[in-house]
């Protein structure tokens with residue numbers, strides 16, 4: 001089917017006589033049309049379905065919803081901080097030359113990755129059944145039910161579970177840093193721990209951050225599980241409202257909109273952070 | 287006569303493999319010793335034992351008069367902890383074959399990191415010292431460059447400055463020019479030559495026999511984990527007595 005010869009023209013001016021015809025992306029065009037069609041159908045269904053859009057608009061900024069939104073964001077941030085701190089600590093323990101520390105870290109990761117998060121939330125929330133009181137005998141003591149309020153149980157459940165996953169992410173990051181970096185750090189008199197903190201961890205961040213970003217985004221959504229232990233995050237509050245007014249779809253849409261808003265903002269933040277830690281890598285990702 | 291390094295019957299094993307086989311070595315203060323020998327003969331391992339990146343399995347090593355890795359108390363040797371080992375390492379500076387600069391820090395930051403973080407000296411003073419060191423290695427204009435922006439030769443010179451910033455008593459060089467393009471070898475050797483002239487004690491593992499001949503006070507030939515022959519440069523490099531030394535030298539020269 002080749003009609004032209006493939007021999008190069010004798011001068012470059014000859015080549016500039018040709019007109020360049022861009023490639024046609026027929027596939028892209030077709031798939032765009034199909035997607036637009038489906039989207040149209042979906043919008044049509046929602047517009048004509050039994051959905052009061054005015055209710056959506058009204059509840060979008062309702063006090064209980066905004067309060068729940070605040071709780072969702074707060075819990076996501078706190079649980080993630082707890083998770084990252086635990087993750088770094090357990091990753092370092094997991095790589096320690098001390099075998100006791102190593103096995104403790106392995107056990108932690110094994111247990112908290114091996115059981116469903118919802119089970120862990122229920123365990124913390126019902127801790128009073130095993131330990132009726134908490135504290136250090138003689139110093140201070142409290143009834144477990146007073147301590148394990150939904151907020152605390154959710155924070156411990158989500159944060160400690162997150163720590164188990166983050167530990168593996170951090171460990172992968174630490175392993176990605178060349179061993180020569182530890183040696184160089186130690187050769188200028190740093191202890192192992194200081195080498196980790198000053199030299200290795202900052203370099204590992206480039207590998208650690210993208211998955212942590214992903215996990216933060218999934219944490220925002222995972223906080224909704226805390227509704228089973230009565231933590232009043234946004235989905236829990238939306239449910240409470242629709243139990244009363246039966247506007248199920250409207251309130252689910254309200255919650256959905258807010259989740260999308262928060263996740264979108266988070267994704268921007270993630271990109272900024274990743275740029276910061278690309279320092280000296282000679283590469284800026286877009 | 288004082289020694290910067292004394293090794294008595296040093297043994298290092300990796301599993302069953304004996305990497306250092308009863309090595310005896312004495313190095314005087316201010317001496318420049320070049321170690322030559324075939325690949326796998328234990329040259330790097332010896333340097334790494336001296337600054338405790340590896341732990342020896344037998345014999346004893348003294349650096350700057352201190353027993354390496356242990357504290358003597360009565361008739362017992364107590365193993366040192368991480369902090370004490372880090373303190374002992376301050377006596378030595380190490381330059382690696384693959385530079386190992388910290389890639390997330392500029393040349394200047396690489397140099398001031400140790401003095402500030404480990405020696406707790408004032409940032410202002412460290413910065414001034416770093417600029418002097420950069421000038422000494424001919425890189426005054428590269429203070430704010432990241433390692434990726436530097437050539438291999440420039441990176442290695444920054445690495446030398448980084449080690450010197452800790453004011454070590456002994457500098458260890460593990461094949462500092464082996465990873466360099468041929469045209470960049472000279473600039474690094476020049477910095478090392480200047481350093482040797484300044485009176486620094488140095489142990490240099492190298493295949494640059496010309497450098498060894500010119501700069502070293504003594505050349506040590508290693509093979510199979512042992513020191514086979516040691517002596518003045520012209521003795522070892524031109525009139526080696528040992529069969530293995532002779533074979534190695536002629537192989538490197540051809």
Ligand SMILES: Nc1ncnc2c1ncn2[C@@H]1O[C@H](COP(=O)(O)OP(=O)(O)O)[C@@H](O)[C@H]1O
Nearest residue numbers: 300303305323324325326327328329330331332
């Ligand atoms: N960490 C290690 N584990 C096992 N074997 C090692 C290790 N480091 C070095 N060796 C072995 O010890 C021997 C000496 O190595 P090295 O000191 O690096 O040699 P050289 O620097 O003279 O080329 C080699 O056979 C090498 O394979």
Ligand SMILES: [Mg+2]
Nearest residue numbers: 329330331461
């Ligand atoms: Mg070597």
